[in-house]
Amino acid sequence: MTVLEYARAILRGWPIILVLGVLGGLGGYAWAATTPPTYRSTGAVLITSDRGTSASELVQGNAYVQNLVTTYVLLATSEVVLQPVADQLGLDANARSLAESVSASSPINSVVIEISATSGSPELAQRIAGATMASLSDIVTREVAPTDAAGDPTVRLTTIEGANLPRFAAAPIVRNVVAIGVLAGLAAGVVIAVLRGLLGQTVRDRSDIRRLTTVPVLGEVVEARRGFGLSAAVLNEPLGIEADSVRGVAANLNFLKVDGGLRSIVITSAAPAESKSSLAIALGLMVAESSRRVLVIDADLRSPSIAGYTQLTTGVGLTNVLIGDVDLEDAVQEWGSDSLFILTAGADAPNPSQLLTSQRMTELIRTACDSYDFVIIDSAPLLAVTDATWLGNLTDGAVLAVRHGKTTMHALERVMAAADTGGLNLLGAVLTRVPRRGVSRYGQGSYGGGGRRPLHRGD
Incomplete structure (x- = not known):
């Protein structure tokens, strides 16, 4: 098929494309309406270092901290951090299942770690996120961070943004799901129209x-x-x-x-x-x-x-x-x-x-x-x-x-x-x-006289 024939096939198939687009949107809406909402609470901690007093020592300390960011992001979702959270909040979930609802990330070239928690309850999502930041700070301070000659940790985590209480569900976003459903339906309609053009034209x-x-x-x-x-x-x-x-x-x-x-x-x-x-x-x-x-x-x-x-x-x-x-x-x-x-x-x-x-x-x-x-x-x-x-x-x-x-x-x-x-x-x-439409009627009807006795209908 040429490009023009593909276009014709799509144009001829516009009814099914439209119907599938509407059905896709309705299906997306139905799925979003029946899916329990999920809320996300997010907070942030800042990693700082107390090492050095001169400018060169401070630069070295900052580079040292940036090298630790990736490690602490992974540490945030580890069992050593999340098990105390589950125990503190009295959750039925263990550290491994709790890790599925907790995530941590760090913006590029920063020493900030953002910690998010999801839950079907906005209050519980806030509590999990806040408890995770506190547990991470405690583990880093007590067990992970290097210490100086006096035994004090040289790295500490400071909460710079407390876990927020989400007002709206993070998922499902109805308009996005409906839009995806419409696009999926339209795409399916186009595929069917093209296949009909290839096989059924x-x-x-x-x-x-x-x-x-x-x-x-x-x-x-x-x-x-x-x-x-x-x-x-x-x-x-x-x-x-x-x-x-x-x-x-x-x-x-x-x-x-x-x-x-x-x-x-x-x-x-x-x-x-x-x-x-x-x-x-x-x-x-x-x-x-x-x-x-x-x-x-x-x-x-x-x-x-x-x-x-x-x-x-x-x-x-x-x-x-x-x-x-x-x-x-x-x-x-x-x-x-x-x-x-x-x-x-x-x-x-x-x-x-x-x-x-x-x-x-x-x-x-x-x-x-x-x-x-x-x-x-x-x-x-x-x-x-x-x-x-x-x-x-x-x-x-x-x-x-x-x-x-x-x-x-x-x-x-x-x-x-x-x-x-x-x-x-x-x-x-x-x-x-x-089809008879558009065909010249020359020779039909009154021209040339009448016909013979009608026969039964054929094919």
Whole structure:
């Protein structure tokens, strides 16, 4: 994906980004509201030295004290300092557990140690911090600090800031937690939007197909009006915009094979419900307009649908011809035009792959091409099974139905890889169910007269 495509994916995913941002903020608020508050009390002690009276001795003493700061910071949270604090305050915690709520630090290049204590009670936090400073001063004075000739300590700790009584909780800070929740939700929304762009971005126009494939775009078929399938719309209104869009696809087929022209094609798609079957029927109607004898075969034996769209009987069809029960000419049915014939799928078969890859299927296609001017075979989706690849190699090639707003970019890339692996000759792609908005209504309605009796709704 390009930077522009990433931006488009994020813009298209703004609803989920917004929702996740709000949910993240609400989740953060709920967590902050249910988490017990923690208070922090802080005090400070100053380390000084009584060594030396001259300027040089004072400088040496100051450097000596600064070297002790790091040691005393560590000493503040040690057992020798904190155990007296726990005993003095009567706490249930021992020195080790108390160390988890006490911290000590020193600003850079200073001889000040800041001691903080946290607790669920502001008063207890203040008492712990104050007792820790007192205990540290006592331990340093009595046990740790060097002494002079008289036995007096040369280093002492002086409280310069007593432990304060906190007025507000140190954690959780509701606004910060809510802000973090919102940011986390927004980030998750952006990730989901980008992933949907990578894996679920759908084909919207010709440029999407051209960017991912090398096959020509044969045309865009307009979505039929509500209540009508494509084949019904083409049959009822031969001069409508649906028929005109299919007619354009039929005309473009003539340019695909100049020498001799096309005699047989397979219609397939990446996945189910991408209007391949209705495209096969409608395309048959348009090719039959030129008085060419056209045969449409429903070879999607796993999910046949052409009989339903055309309201033809299903008792006899392709499977019956393949097992030798009837001949091809006895199984086909005329529909919609004197030049259009339909071979439905026929009786349900438990072994569709074996039937379609049999020698009888090869002979049937050869016979059909000899008996009809043009043969259109509706096959199963290419990514579901390999039927379309097999049948495509028995014909002049395959035409891919790509449904507007449903076929994903990822699926289209997989189709191209599958076709390449199987040696399938993809003749072109047709963008199906293109929204009617913005499409010219030339040829629809009053122009050219009325239509025929409406058929039942198709796909």
